[in-house]
Amino acid sequence: MYVKRFVHYFLGKSIRLATLLVAVSILSFILVDSSPIDPVRSYVGADMNRVSPEQRQEIAEYWGLNEPSYIQFSNWVKAILQGDLGTSLIYRSPVKDVIAERFLASLALMGVAWVLSGVIGFLLGIVSGMKEGTWLDRMIKGYCYTLASTPTFWLGLLLLMVFSVWLGWFPVGLGTPAGVVAEDVSFMEKLRHLLLPALTLSVVGISSIALHTRQKLIDVLNSDYIRYAKSKGTNGWKLIYHHGLRNISLPAISLHFASFGEIFGGAVLAEQVFSYPGLGQAVVDAGLGGDVPLLLGIVLCSTIFVFVGNLFADLLYNVVNPQIRRGRG
Incomplete structure (x- = not known):
C-alpha cells in the first residue's frame, strides 16, 4: 500500500x-x-x-x-x-557545458546564502518571539523590515564600496583573482570572493523567515500546553527546545525551501554587482545578446531547480511532523 x-x-x-x-x-x-x-x-x-x-x-x-x-x-x-540544448551564440559552445560550468559557481553562492538566511532568520525569529514587546524585539523587527525593503543590488553596492573599496578587506569582484588559473586558486581565496555576494544574497530570505518564525512562536507560547509546561517549571530555551521547536520549524522550512526562486532571482542581481561568473550573469548576457538557446536552457534548469527545492520541502514536512504523513494515509 x-x-x-x-x-x-x-x-x-x-x-x-x-x-x-x-x-x-x-x-x-x-x-x-x-x-x-x-x-x-x-x-x-x-x-x-x-x-x-x-x-x-x-x-x-x-x-x-x-x-x-x-x-x-x-x-x-x-x-x-534528443538531449541537445543547442549551442550558445555568445559563448560559442554547447549550452549544457555553459550551464554546467556556471551552475556550479552559482550553486556555491546560492547554497551559502541559503544556509545563512535560514539560520540567521530562524534564530532572530526565536529571539524576537521570546522577547515579545521588549526593546530587543522592536530592534529585530525594525532590522527585518529594513532588510525586506532593501534592494539586493543597492546592498551589494554598499557592501562593495565599504568592505572592498574603503577597507580593502575583500576583493572588488570576480570569482577568482584576475590573471590566475582557477586550479591554482586556494579555497580561502575562493571563499573571500564568495563571502560578500553570499551575504548580499542571504538578505533576500532573512526577514520573511524571522518574522514568520516570531509570529508562530508567539502563538505557540500562548497555547495551553505551553502554559502547562511553564507551571511545571520549564522555561527559557529548554521550553522552546522541548515543546515549541517542531511547531515553529514547519513554517520556517516551508518558507525557506519556497525561497529558491527568490534566491535565484537575487543571484542575478548579486552576480552582476560583483561580476561573479555564475548562472545569473549568464542569464543577463543571454537576454541582452539575444542568445535564445542559452536563455531557454537556463530557464528550464532554473525551473527544475526551484521545483526540486519545493519537492524536498514537501518530503521534509513528513519527517518533521509525522501528523502530515498520517493525515495523508
Missing part, C-alpha cells in the same frame, strides 16, 4: 513538472521572440558595419534564425527531446 501511494505521489509530481516545463518553455520563447534585440547583430558585435547583407543572411541561416518562429521553436523542442 505504501509503495502504491509512493508511486502515485511521484507520478503526480512528474506530471506537474512536465506541464510546468512546457508552459515555461512556450512563454519564455514568446517573450524572447518578441524582444527587439537582433541576435545576428549581437553575434557579430562591433564588426556589424563590416558585415555585408549576404554574410548576415548566411549567419542567420546557419543558426536557423531565418526560419519562422514556430519552426524555430519546434526545432528547439526536437533537439531538447
Whole structure:
C-alpha cells in the first residue's frame, strides 16, 4: 500500500513538472521572440558595419534564425527531446557545458546564502518571539523590515564600496583573482570572493523567515500546553527546545525551501554587482545578446531547480511532523 501511494505521489509530481516545463518553455520563447534585440547583430558585435547583407543572411541561416518562429521553436523542442540544448551564440559552445560550468559557481553562492538566511532568520525569529514587546524585539523587527525593503543590488553596492573599496578587506569582484588559473586558486581565496555576494544574497530570505518564525512562536507560547509546561517549571530555551521547536520549524522550512526562486532571482542581481561568473550573469548576457538557446536552457534548469527545492520541502514536512504523513494515509 505504501509503495502504491509512493508511486502515485511521484507520478503526480512528474506530471506537474512536465506541464510546468512546457508552459515555461512556450512563454519564455514568446517573450524572447518578441524582444527587439537582433541576435545576428549581437553575434557579430562591433564588426556589424563590416558585415555585408549576404554574410548576415548566411549567419542567420546557419543558426536557423531565418526560419519562422514556430519552426524555430519546434526545432528547439526536437533537439531538447534528443538531449541537445543547442549551442550558445555568445559563448560559442554547447549550452549544457555553459550551464554546467556556471551552475556550479552559482550553486556555491546560492547554497551559502541559503544556509545563512535560514539560520540567521530562524534564530532572530526565536529571539524576537521570546522577547515579545521588549526593546530587543522592536530592534529585530525594525532590522527585518529594513532588510525586506532593501534592494539586493543597492546592498551589494554598499557592501562593495565599504568592505572592498574603503577597507580593502575583500576583493572588488570576480570569482577568482584576475590573471590566475582557477586550479591554482586556494579555497580561502575562493571563499573571500564568495563571502560578500553570499551575504548580499542571504538578505533576500532573512526577514520573511524571522518574522514568520516570531509570529508562530508567539502563538505557540500562548497555547495551553505551553502554559502547562511553564507551571511545571520549564522555561527559557529548554521550553522552546522541548515543546515549541517542531511547531515553529514547519513554517520556517516551508518558507525557506519556497525561497529558491527568490534566491535565484537575487543571484542575478548579486552576480552582476560583483561580476561573479555564475548562472545569473549568464542569464543577463543571454537576454541582452539575444542568445535564445542559452536563455531557454537556463530557464528550464532554473525551473527544475526551484521545483526540486519545493519537492524536498514537501518530503521534509513528513519527517518533521509525522501528523502530515498520517493525515495523508
